[in-house]
Amino acid sequence: MSKKLIVQGKEIALSRINDNDYISLSDMAKDFGGADQIKNWIRTRNTIEYLARGRQ
DSSP: OEEEEEETTEEEEEEEETTEEEEOHHHHHHHTTHHHHHHHHHTSHHHHHHHHHHTO
């Protein structure tokens, strides 16, 4: 089942698969500055720590 998050007035898809939540990077790129914005976000310390927790 897909749900939507509202971030700064924009809808971002949220999906749950096997008890894991996923956000749509495509929606984020479309609404918040394109590929450069995603590249910058994915390299932040908080994001890296968040992604690392998901692998445990």
